[in-house]
Amino acid sequence: MKAGFVNIVGKPNAGKSTLLNVLVGEKLAIVTPKAQTTRHRIKGILTTDSYQVVFSDTPGFIEAKYALHKVMMKFVEECLEDADILLWVIDVNDEEKDEKLIQLLKTHQEKLLLVLNKVDLVNQTTLEKKVSEWKTYFPDTPIVPISAHTNFQIDVLWKYILDKLPEHPPYFDEDALTDKPERFFAAEILREKIFLHYQKEIPYSTDVQIVAFKESEEILHIQAEIIVERDSQKGILIGKGGKDLKKVGTEARKEMEQFFGKKVHLEQFVKVEKNWRKQEKCLKRLGYRAD
Ligand SMILES: Nc1nc2c(ncn2[C@@H]2O[C@H](COP(=O)(O)OP(=O)(O)OP(=O)(O)O)[C@@H](O)[C@H]2O)c(=O)[nH]1
Ligand SMILES: [Mg+2]
Structure with missing residues (x-):
């Protein structure tokens, strides 16, 4: 049996909750065009005869300014630590390359995958340019362009997840869909x-x-x-x-x-x-x- 934690992290509005819902096949996480919609760690669990994937959606990564932000960032830190696979979701149109963040992500290099989301919003030439930009910052990290809206390359993402999922007994009952009441x-x-x-x-x-x-x-x-x-x-x-x-x-x-x-x-x-x-x-x- 394969089982593991696949944690979805990234900046606000990158499409993390949309991606969780697509991967789990249920609308578990709320989605809005406003940044900082998600405030909790929400697990979405998928179990078959041969594997159990425990996905986690998280609040967007920000600099904490007050107590609520601090708790939200605790959830993110927890997810950076306990992931078997870390999906760092990036909005393809986000230009910012934050040096501190890049260094932090590099400390999780061996479990990291960059997911370039919302590629339905750009043309092929722009997409290639974006991928090569991120490659210069993360030369040793796999990058998968996807669209959580059109399902583009969600199958590729699944293949990557199942290939990397460790051998482990299941963490949750086979009929569990989430950890939240x-x-x-x-x-x-x-x-x-x-x-x-x-x-x-x-x-x-x-x-x-x-x-x-x-x-x-x-x-x-x-x-x-x-x-x-x-x-x-x-x-x-x-x-x-x-x-x-x-x-x-x-x-x-x-x-x-x-x-x-x-x-x-x-x-x-x-x-x-x-x-x-x-x-x-x-x-x-x-x-x-x-x-
Ligand atoms: N065009 C396009 N829009 C997307 C895609 N994925 C998500 N969105 C939109 O992006 C916005 C933010 O999506 P969310 O899933 O709420 O983003 P999030 O990363 O969970 O945001 P926070 O919870 O605020 O950190 C919503 O309006 C989504 O409909 C995509 O693949 N393509
Ligand atoms: Mg969200």
């Missing part, structure tokens, strides 16, 4: 709709907690607490006559129904927790723990 995905689905609907600092000032998750035969009752940092944000979130919150809630409910395969009754409450992003105690209570 159902209510985590309910919270993430609502957070995705908030990221898509609101602008500026609102998505970043918001967190979602599921305070009740009760299943009856026909329906799933979910109560979600939406946490913001200031009173003024509460007003923006709710919108005139409650229309914004209602729209977001409807979108979230529909996707929850798809995800859980059941009718969902969603109740939302908005609560202010002053500066929750900057306070370690608050973050722990909200489930941001790297231990």
Whole structure:
């Protein structure tokens, strides 16, 4: 039996969550055009008779500015350390070559693969130029251009993963799909709709907690607490006559129904927790723990 950890890391917005979903074949991780959507390490597990791949999606690699960032970067560090295979995902149009980051990645050279994503956005000549640019920085590292949107070369990536996967007994039960509980995905689905609907600092000032998750035969009752940092944000979130919150809630409910395969009754409450992003105690209570 082959089994191992394939950890998906990279800068914000590179397409890590999109790639996790493509590799696992399920939408486990939320995806938005905004940077820093993902805040947790999310495992997606695929088991067959001959192998088990434990994929991990991670928050985008950034310089930590406050307590929430610090926890997010702890998740990334953990992933750099425990990977059997490290997929460093790069947006093909990202020009920046950060010397410190390159040196850090080189310390993980033997398990590293560079994944050049979003190649559907460039032509062949540009792609060749980009690949050779990265080759000068990483002459000994394999580089696989892909598109998580069109599935271009996802088969090549799979082949690489299965070739490199070590001999090991499985880490999880054969029917496990993830390490996160159902209510985590309910919270993430609502957070995705908030990221898509609101602008500026609102998505970043918001967190979602599921305070009740009760299943009856026909329906799933979910109560979600939406946490913001200031009173003024509460007003923006709710919108005139409650229309914004209602729209977001409807979108979230529909996707929850798809995800859980059941009718969902969603109740939302908005609560202010002053500066929750900057306070370690608050973050722990909200489930941001790297231990
Ligand atoms: N054109 C194109 N867009 C892509 C591709 N993969 C992802 N995207 C888009 O890029 C944006 C970011 O994708 P995510 O998967 O959320 O990126 P991420 O790396 O998880 O971002 P963070 O969680 O914020 O770090 C979304 O709008 C995706 O639809 C791709 O192959 N081609
Ligand atoms: Mg993500």
